[in-house]
Amino acid sequence: MSGRTGSPPAAPEPLRGEVFDAHCHLDAMGVRLGDASLDDASLDAAMAAARAVGVVRVVTVGDTVASSAWCVEAAGAHPDVYAAVAVHPTEVRGMTDADYAALAVLGALERVVAIGETGLDNHWDRTTPAEQEHHFRRHIQLAKDVGKPVMIHDREAHEAVLRILREEGPPPAGVVFHAFSGDADMARECAGEGFLLSFPGVVTFRNAPALREAALAAPLESILVETDAPFLTPHPHRGRPNAPYLIPLTLRLIAQVKGVDETELCTAITANGARLFGWD
Numbered sequence: 138m139s140g141r142t143g144s145p146p147a148a149p150e151p152l153r154g155e156v157f158d159a160h161c162h163l164d165a166m167g168v169r170l171g172d173a174s175l176d177d178a179s180l181d182a183a184m185a186a187a188r189a190v191g192v193v194r195v196v197t198v199g200d201t202v203a204s205s206a207w208c209v210e211a212a213g214a215h216p217d218v219y220a221a222v223a224v225h226p227t228e229v230r231g232m233t234d235a236d237y238a239a240l241a242v243l244g245a246l247e248r249v250v251a252i253g254e255t256g257l258d259n260h261w262d263r264t265t266p267a268e269q270e271h272h273f274r275r276h277i278q279l280a281k282d283v284g285k286p287v288m289i290h291d292r293e294a295h296e297a298v299l300r301i302l303r304e305e306g307p308p309p310a311g312v313v314f315h316a317f318s319g320d321a322d323m324a325r326e327c328a329g330e331g332f333l334l335s336f337p338g339v340v341t342f343r344n345a346p347a348l349r350e351a352a353l354a355a356p357l358e359s360i361l362v363e364t365d366a367p368f369l370t371p372h373p374h375r376g377r378p379n380a381p382y383l384i385p386l387t388l389r390l391i392a393q394v395k396g397v398d399e400t401e402l403c404t405a406i407t408a409n410g411a412r413l414f415g416w417d
């Protein structure tokens with residue numbers, strides 16, 4: 138399971154409300170398509186486990202052209218799965234016009250709700266900052282071309298990501314920061330621009346007080362929640378495989394930090410998702 142170890146964590150108590158997972162990688166979780174069996178690796182099983190705790194939709198996100206095509210196929214195979222398509226900033230080296238043409242075809246499809254994940258990643262050095270910036274700009278343009286929001290990957294690159302968004306002009310359909318990792322000031326700045334902040338399981342980590350302050354600072358109408366499964370598994374299951382059915386652990390922590398009822402937070406996130414992604 139992509140370097141995750143151990144057995145899948147037990148399901149948390151179901152949410153008192155319905156919500157969705159704004160960002161996961163069903164392919165990297167090892168989910169199989171085109172297989173009607175209900176074993177643990179099937180798409181139906183993953184979505185049934187999510188729905189059982191109140192997670193009624195997921196956005197599965199591509200990080201290469203092939204993975205984006207897989208995500209579109211997954212969205213076609215299950216009514217509660219939506220796709221985002223892009224090439225991840227650490228994978229952009231050597232991208233061709235043909236790759237962008239392929240992404241444009243996928244990105245225009247009805248069940249594709251965003252162009253992402255795209256952005257900048259200063260943690261890994263598989264691509265240069267100049268390469269990443271060039272391709273981030275092309276992905277922003279692609280989002281405008283297909284009329285979809287852009288879903289941003291910002292790893293240790295807050296200033297540059299905000300600068301490039303400003304220079305290019307954000308896509309009118311919207312901007313969401315996947316796995317938001319900024320502080321309270323950045324949360325306020327992004328919310329002020331109308332960007333959405335998608336909080337991952339990191340917000341539950343003991344060593345992430347600044348992210349909890351960001352969640353506190355973010356208005357309810359700016360918040361989404363995500364797993365980034367199979368990565369970023371929430372406390373107390375760090376290091377084990379993540380999956381959409383673990384959303385309640387992250388959502389409850391955010392509700393606690395903000396002093397709101399979990400039902401109220403579910404309702405706000407559902408409304409934010411409908412507004413951004415255009416589903417009903």
Ligand SMILES: [Zn+2]
Pocket residue numbers: 160161162198254315365
């Ligand atoms: Zn991701």
